[in-house]
Amino acid sequence: MYRAFLGLFVASTLGGSAVAAQSATSGIAGAVSVPVPGGQPFVVPGVTLTLTCGSGEPRIEVSNERGEFRFADAPAGVCALAAELQGFKSATTSVVVIAGETVAIVIQLGIETLHEEVTVHAPLDAGEASPIEAHVERMTAQVMRSAPLASERFQDALPLIPGVVRGPDGLLNINGTRSNQSALRFNSADGTDPVTGEDAIELPIDAVSSVQVRGAAFAPEFGLSAGAMTTVETERAGDAWHLMLNDLEPRLRRRAGEFRGIESWTPRVTAGGPLV
Structure with a gap:
């Protein structure tokens, strides 16, 4: 009896140790x-x-x-x-x-080391793709003839263009530049006095086809200008002779509600045609 109990105890102990070894995990x-x-x-x-x-x-x-x-x-x-x-x-x-x-x-x-990488790609013709265009105002001869002007010169019609102002001294300021800082061209000829920088030539309205005012004349062809550029296009004669009459009506003088003579009368006659 004792030997049977001892054998059962040893068997149970060995079996428990084997189960414990199998249940241990890594x-x-x-x-x-x-x-x-x-x-x-x-x-x-x-x-x-x-x-x-x-x-x-x-x-x-x-x-x-x-x-x-x-x-x-x-x-x-x-x-x-x-x-x-x-x-x-x-x-x-x-x-x-x-x-x-x-x-x-x-x-x-x-x-980790913080670093940033920036890659900039620009087209080779970036300047040609987005050219900087200067603001150009244009006035035709028809507008100048119908405007009430003190005299019949094209300079008196320039204040009708935005950005052109006549100062208290009677000189024109274009986009904030003085009159001696602007340039004047007649077709492709320079019309600026090289000494004073003022306009050297005055043309009547009848000889002008159109006037262009360029606010920022920074192109190479406008090298004589530090600010604005005024370009005057003259009338072309054409293939046939023509005759034009303007301002035939006199301006009456009125004083104290009565007309007293003629204040001014500036009739103009313009003739043009082919020379050859």
């Missing part, structure tokens, strides 16, 4: 941190950890708020453990897993 546990100047590691939560053991499928875990992670039931052998987090350098290490034991490991991530 694993990997640890934490993720970054180095700080003070020397104490700073734990990093939210790190993605990938464990690869042999030919098995990779396993993925994420570190908790204390930077800790754990891989349970890891197979025995050499495994590769990689840690990744945006803004930090990735870290990879090898872990030797022993059957029935939990391997403790600490992974440190390096801070």
Whole structure:
């Protein structure tokens, strides 16, 4: 009887030890941190950890708020453990897993160097694709003839163009530039006095076809101008002779409600035609 009880006790003890040895599993546990100047590691939560053991499928875990992670039931052998987090350098290490034991490991991530890269591509013909055009105002002879002018010169009609103002001294200012800073051209000929910079030629309205005022004359063909440019296009004779009469009506003088003679009378006769 005693021998039977002793045999049963030994069998149960050996069987329990074998079951305990079989139930003990291996694993990997640890934490993720970054180095700080003070020397104490700073734990990093939210790190993605990938464990690869042999030919098995990779396993993925994420570190908790204390930077800790754990891989349970890891197979025995050499495994590769990689840690990744945006803004930090990735870290990879090898872990030797022993059957029935939990391997403790600490992974440190390096801070990624911040760098920016800017690439600028410009077309070779950028200047030709978007040329800078100066604002040009144009006034025809018909407008000048119908406007009430003090005299019959084209200069008196220029204040009708926006940006042209006659100052208290009687001189014209175009886009803020003085009269001696602007240039005057008749067709392709220079009409500026080289000494004073003022207009050297005065033409009557009947001899003018149109007037153009360029607010910013920075092109090479306007090298004599520091500001605006006024271009006068004269009337062309044409293939046939013609005769034009203007301002035949006199201007009466009125004083104290009564007409007393003629104040002014400036009739003009213009003839033009081919010379050859």
